[in-house]
Structures are given as structure tokens and as C-alpha cells.
Amino acid sequence: MKRLVVFYSLSGNTKEAAEKIAGGLGADILQIETVKPMPKGFLTQMLVGGGQVMMNHIPELKPIDKDINEYDEIILGSPIWNSKGVPAINAFLQDKAAAQKVTSLFFLSGGGEVEKGLDAITKLLPNLKNTVSLLDKKHKDSKDNESKIAEFVKKVSG
Numbered sequence: 001m002k003r004l005v006v007f008y009s010l011s012g013n014t015k016e017a018a019e020k021i022a023g024g025l026g027a028d029i030l031q032i033e034t035v036k037p038m039p040k041g042f043l044t045q046m047l048v049g050g051g052q053v054m055m056n057h058i059p060e061l062k063p064i065d066k067d068i069n070e071y072d073e074i075i076l077g078s079p080i081w082n083s084k085g086v087p088a089i090n091a092f093l094q095d096k097a098a099a100q101k102v103t104s105l106f107f108l109s110g111g112g113e114v115e116k117g118l119d120a121i122t123k124l125l126p127n128l129k130n131t132v133s134l135l136d137k138k139h140k141d142s143k144d145n146e147s148k149i150a151e152f153v154k155k156v157s158g
């Protein structure tokens, strides 16, 4: 089974989780990036990112250096923005063949309320089996991420 962990991360939390998950699974890893960078300040990020989610904006992505056809399974990682997955991940999922390969999903959020995001993204992922909700490192319960990641990796490995 050849696996690819695909993720977007603006401030590093999803990236850290993606690296742990890829390490645990022995999977390759791919970071999705938008051509147009997000602003640096948190408040402008909230405004711009929140606006993009509301408008269902599909940003242009930088070219990816992995051939999705080579992989049997994709494990997808997204931060939660305005209660949903990020526009960059929706852009990646425009590739229906890639969306079909996603079996597992991990979310990073500030507060842990991911139901709306899960509902929205589940519609795009016909083969989704495993999900885990992880917390931003600023959250007091983020120490539980380690054990949640270990359990998630076990489930994904089957």
C-alpha cells in the first residue's frame, strides 16, 4: 500500500501533525501551497481566509511535485477556517481522482468544533473511513494530540 499524506498549513500545526502521521505510516508527504500567499498578520488572515471560505473561493495552487497516480491512498490534513476546511484543500479536491483516494482525514482547529467542516468535506470524499480532530498547540488540551495521532495511524494502517 503506497500512501501519501497531503496537507495545507498556514501556521505550522497541521504540518507538525502531517509529519508525525507520515512518519508513523511510512508514507510520503506533500504540502499544498497557494500561488497567492496569505497575509502575515493574524487579523488580516482571519478576514481574508474567512472571506475566502464564505465565498467558496478556489485558489490557484503551486504545482505539486508528486504523481498522485502512483498512490493507493491519500491521508488529507486541513486546518479549520470559519468552521470549514480551507480553500486550498478544496482546490486540491477539484481533482476527482485524488478525492476518490482519500480514505482518512485529520483536522486542526483552535476549538475542536469540526462537525460543519466534516459535513462539508465528506460530500467530496466518497471513500472516507477515518477522521481525527486535533487541537492547535495554543489549546490547553493539545497534549492529547499525540495519543490521538497514534490511534489514527493504527486505524489507517488497518
Ligand SMILES: Cc1cc2nc3c(=O)[nH]c(=O)nc-3n(C[C@H](O)[C@H](O)[C@H](O)COP(=O)(O)O)c2cc1C
Pocket: 008, 009, 010, 011, 012, 013, 014, 015, 045, 046, 047, 048, 049, 050, 079, 080, 081, 082, 083, 084, 108, 109, 110, 111, 112, 113, 135, 136, 137
Ligand atoms: C482564517 C482562519 C479561520 C479560522 N477559523 C477557525 C474556526 O472557525 N474554528 C476553530 O476552531 N479554529 C479556527 N481557526 C484556527 C485554526 O484552525 C488553528 O489555529 C489551526 O491549528 C491552524 O492550523 P495551521 O497552524 O496548520 O495553519 C482559524 C484560523 C484562521 C487563520
